[in-house]
Amino acid sequence: MAAVARLAGVNAGTVSRALAGSSLVSAETRARIRAAAQELGYPLFDGPTTERESERQVLVALRDIANPFFSDVVSGIAEVAQDAGCGVLIGNTFSRPDVERRLAANFLSGAVAGLIIQTGHLPRELEHLRDLKRRAIAVAVPIEEAGLTTVGIDEFAAAKEAVSYLIALGHRDIGHIAGPPAPTNASRQRGYRAAMSEAGLELDPARIVPGENTMRSGQEAAMVLLSRLPMPTAIFCANDEMAIGAITVCKQKGLRVPEDVSIVGFDDVEIAEFYDPPLTTVRQPRRELGRRAMIELMALLDDERVETGRNIILPHTLIVRGSTAGVS
Structure with a gap:
């Protein structure tokens, strides 16, 4: 791209915008850039040739559309996009580098005007x-040091609020099923630690067990926590799937939730309200996260005066249900 920019006498940002079909680039400049690309035989410039084609397409890169959290975010994105006459392409990466490379090539080709990233890192x-x-x-998942505008919640504050709620119920021995390495999960663990520390409670490393954001990993982590003595009276989980997995293990071991062990999740996916017992959890405004992300992306594409690199925080809510109770 740099070589094309030099030959066309423009900067690389103008090249990228031109080949994405941005209305901010004049027809004369766009033609000069395409001529330079053709002369150099640059392979990234086989994408759409008209402004309308590219401006009506946005690519959403996410790890797994089957995850109920991500599917709700995508619904919010699609809602705004449809109202604006913009198409949405879904790139399901499954955390595979080869898939991420193909998505990156699609973006670089100019086939799409913009990109919304939920994977937590850049290809x-x-x-x-x-x-x-x-x-x-x-x-939803920030990308550290990328300088991108991010739409999410205050993960640290939300986790701290959830654990502080357990402490207010009288729990003193609280385990944590942590998520896999990611900025969001790190913030949730910091919130757990901060609540425990501010309450003057012991931070025992053995009370933190890693999971993989799946029900099965929640089961496995809960088995570890509940086998250690003294057994924790409450468990804060980094997402709802792991919390549900933890509840199933409690039942298998003959423990009552919440009478013997209180369980708290994070995200408030749909099943949380209907599980037995209904799950106390932190509600993220999932659909609104998607809506706001799409609105912000459209603003960036349409107006160079819009500031980049902002951290847009939407409100979270602690939803108290039947999986938590005071210490008897």
Whole structure:
């Protein structure tokens, strides 16, 4: 892209915007850039040739559309996109580098105007793209040091509130089933630690067991926590799936939830309200996260005066249900 920019006499950001079909680039400049690309035989410039084609397409990169949290975020994105006459392409990465490379190539080709990223990291091919901050938004999962505008909640404050609620119920021995390495899960663990520390409670490393954000990993982590003596009277889980897995293990061991062990989740996916017992959890405004991310992306694409690199925080809510109770 840099070589094309030099030959066309423009900067790399203008090249990227032109080949994404941005109305901010004049027809004359766009033609000069395409001519330079053709002369150099640059392979990334086989995408849409008209402004309308590219401006009506946005790519959403996420780890797994089957995850109920992500599917709700995508619904919010699609709602705004449809109202604006914009198409949405879903890129399900399954955390596979080869899939991420293909998605990056699709973005670089100019086939889509913008990118919404839920994976928590950038494909290597996009890490040094100079104008990425004007064409991409991170949603729900921040990407550290990428400089992208991010739409999410205050994960630290939400986790701290959830654990402080357990402490207010009289729990003093609280375990934590942590999520896999990611900025969001790190913030949730910091919130757990901060609540325990401020209450003057012991921070025992053995009370923190890693999970993989799945029900099965929640079961496995809960088995570890509940086998250690003294057994914790409450468990804070980094997401709802792991919390549900923890509840199933309690039942298998003959423990009552919440009478013997209180369980708290995070996210408030749909099944949380209907599980037995209904799950106390932190509610993220999932659909609104998607809506706001799409609104912010459209603003970036349409107006260069919009500031990049902002951290947009939406409110969370602690939803108290039947999986928590005071210490008897």
